[in-house]
Amino acid sequence: MLRINRETDYGIVILSAMARSPGERFNPSRLAAAHGLPQPMASKVMKQLVRAGLLCSYRGAKGGYGLVRDPGEITVAEIIEALEGPIAFTECVEDGTGSCNHVDGCTAGAIWSRVSSVVQRALDGVSLAEMARPAEFPVTVYPVQVQWATDGGCAGPVSADPAKLKLIDR
Amino acid sequence: MLRINRETDYGIVILSAMARSPGERFNPSRLAAAHGLPQPMASKVMKQLVRAGLLCSYRGAKGGYGLVRDPGEITVAEIIEALEGPIAFTECVEDGTGSCNHVDGCTAGAIWSRVSSVVQRALDGVSLAEMARPAEFPVTVYPVQVQWATDGGCAGPVSADPAKLKLIDR
DNA sequence: CCCAATCCGTACCCGATTGGTACACATTGC
DNA sequence: GCAATGTGTACCAATCGGGTACGGATTGGG
Numbered sequence: 546m547l548r549i550n551r552e553t554d555y556g557i558v559i560l561s562a563m564a565r566s567p568g569e570r571f572n573p574s575r576l577a578a579a580h581g582l583p584q585p586m587a588s589k590v591m592k593q594l595v596r597a598g599l600l601c602s603y604r605g606a607k608g609g610y611g612l613v614r615d616p617g618e619i620t621v622a623e624i625i626e627a628l629e630g631p632i633a634f635t636e637c638v639e640d641g642t643g644s645c646n647h648v649d650g651c652t653a654g655a656i657w658s659r660v661s662s663v664v665q666r667a668l669d670g671v672s673l674a675e676m677a678r679p680a681e682f683p684v685t686v687y688p689v690q691v692q693w694a695t696d697g698g699c700a701g702p703v704s705a706d707p708a709k710l711k712l713i714d715r
Numbered sequence: 716m717l718r719i720n721r722e723t724d725y726g727i728v729i730l731s732a733m734a735r736s737p738g739e740r741f742n743p744s745r746l747a748a749a750h751g752l753p754q755p756m757a758s759k760v761m762k763q764l765v766r767a768g769l770l771c772s773y774r775g776a777k778g779g780y781g782l783v784r785d786p787g788e789i790t791v792a793e794i795i796e797a798l799e800g801p802i803a804f805t806e807c808v809e810d811g812t813g814s815c816n817h818v819d820g821c822t823a824g825a826i827w828s829r830v831s832s833v834v835q836r837a838l839d840g841v842s843l844a845e846m847a848r849p850a851e852f853p854v855t856v857y858p859v860q861v862q863w864a865t866d867g868g869c870a871g872p873v874s875a876d877p878a879k880l881k882l883i884d885r
Numbered sequence: 886c887c888c889a890a891t892c893c894g895t896a897c898c899c900g901a902t903t904g905g906t907a908c909a910c911a912t913t914g915c
Numbered sequence: 916g917c918a919a920t921g922t923g924t925a926c927c928a929a930t931c932g933g934g935t936a937c938g939g940a941t942t943g944g945g
Contacts, residue, residue, distance in 0.1 A: 547719065547795070547834075549804050551904065558818050572920070580818050585906060592922070605913020606919040621826070625717065634719050651750070653727050656791070656846050663837035664717070667830055676826050721933065742891070755935060762893070775942020776890045 553628040555582050556590045557676060560599070560624060564616035564677035570609030590628065597627030621676060622668035632668065634661050723798040725752050726760045727846060730769070730794060734786035734847040740779030760798065767797030791846060792838035802838065803831050 558580055563571055573587035591610050594600040599619060600610045612619075626632060637654045728750055733741055743757035761780050764770040769789060770780045782789075796802060807824045 547717070547799065547802050547804065548806075549717065550902095554805060555818075557823050558821050561822055574920095580821070582818060583905065586904075588921080589905085595921095602921060603913085604911075604921050606917095607914060608912080608920045610921085621830070629717065632717050634717065635724060636718075651728050652731055652848065653724075653846055656841055660791070660837055660841065664834050667833035667837075671826055671830065676823050678822065720931095744891090753934065756933075758892080759934090765892095772892060773942085774892050774940080776888095777943060778891045778941085780892090 549625060550629060552586070552590055552593075553625055555586055556594060556624055556628045557621070558582065559587060559590060560594070560612075560616075560619070560673055561677040563600075563610075563612055564619075564673050567612055567616055570603060570607075570611050572609045594624075594627055597623075599623065599627055616674040616677060617672050619673040620669050621671040621673065622665060624673065625668060632661060632665050633657075634664075719795060720799060722756070722760055722763075723795055725756055726764060726794055726798045727791070728752065729757060729760060730764070730782075730786075730789070730843055731847040733770075733780075733782055734789075734843050737782055737786055740773060740777075740781050742779045764794075764797055767793075769793065769797055786844040786847060787842050789843040790839050791841040791843070792835060794843065795838060802835050803827075804834075 559571075559576055562576060562580060563569070573591050574584050577584040577587040591600060591602075595602050595610070599613060601613050602608070602610050622632065635653070635657045637651075637657060729741075729746055732746060732750060733739070743761050744754050746761075747754040747757040761770060761772075765772050765780070769783060771783050772778070772780050792802065805823075805827045807821075807827060
């Protein structure tokens with residue numbers, strides 16, 4: 546085991562697809578159809594990704610979802626955390642106390658948090674861009690050709706840090 | 716999420732306790748009582764650990780379970796694999812095909828297997844001895860004071876590799 | 886030789902989580 | 916105003932994790 550769950554898996558697939566045509570708007574139904582995954586699941590996942598600040602949503606006709614940041618700036622760690630909460634092997638690690646509330650004489654806490662942080666770093670080191678086109682990596686810079694949605698189109702309820710938005714103009 | 720399950724957690728606790736008095740025999744009931752975990756669970760876990768070759772069992776009166784190898788030679792990775800199967804974030808990684816059977820255009824396989832192997836290595840780097848006494852590490856050699864059960868006491872159905880048994884004599 | 890202590894295997898149960906669905910509502914473009 | 920879209924909530928079914936029960940096999944000791 547030690548699996549990521551299906552929702553997260555779908556999330557990666559969806560975001561990868563979006564990363565391959567960044568700047569475009571996508572709607573869940575078409576994405577689901579294109580990649581053979583259940584349509585309501587796609588909706589569910591994308592909604593969650595909006596809440597996490599990785600996607601922004603445009604409502605109404607001709608609406609859809611768009612990436613908030615450069616795929617090269619989004620890490621797999623972020624995606625996993627967005628879809629299944631903090632990366633922690635055990636509860637002790639997650640609640641941060643480091644000591645075990647349940648079992649007498651459990652000395653594992655220190656080690657688990659060490660292991661968790663290794664995993665964290667591993668996942669931090671992989672970008673969405675890499676996920677989307679593994680064959681093209683390693684590559685210094687991901688070749689983005691569009692302007693990012695810093696123009697207010699996504700300024701509303703989305704809590705993305707504007708400082709992190711990268712504007713690429715050519 | 717991304718949790719190890721409770722059974723594995725119990726397994727670590729039990730093995731850690733055993734590692735603190737290596738060479739002794741332990742029975743599930745007493746271990747369970749000592750560490751506040753459900754007795755039948757302890758049995759279940761220890762049985763699985765026998766099947767995985769990490770423990771050996773002695774039947775009958777005065778029976779019990781014993782460690783097969785030096786706690787310093789047992790890795791956390793082994794324990795996790797014994798109790799919850801191969802370490803793989805996704806099915807694709809586990810079945811080894813590297814490509815996704817379920818979703819069209821899923822390019823993540825290569826990355827997942829890379830991430831999984833990082834985790835694998837992290838877990839390979841932690842020994843049971845370290846788990847049992849984190850405060851005493853880093854230390855060059857774990858101070859084992861007993862002779863290991865290479866004397867046939869555990870020779871029967873246990874499939875431990877004798878080449879890996881370390882004999883310490885003082 | 887029998888009994889008690891212990892391991893072993895199997896089968897079962899329950900509740901939580903996961904994966905998936907449905908539907909009414911809000912928002913926007915045309 | 917209508918159609919196309921996202922939003923929120925609620926729900927359902929299946930699976931799985933955690934936990935239990937029990938009868939049998941094996942061994943040591945009296």
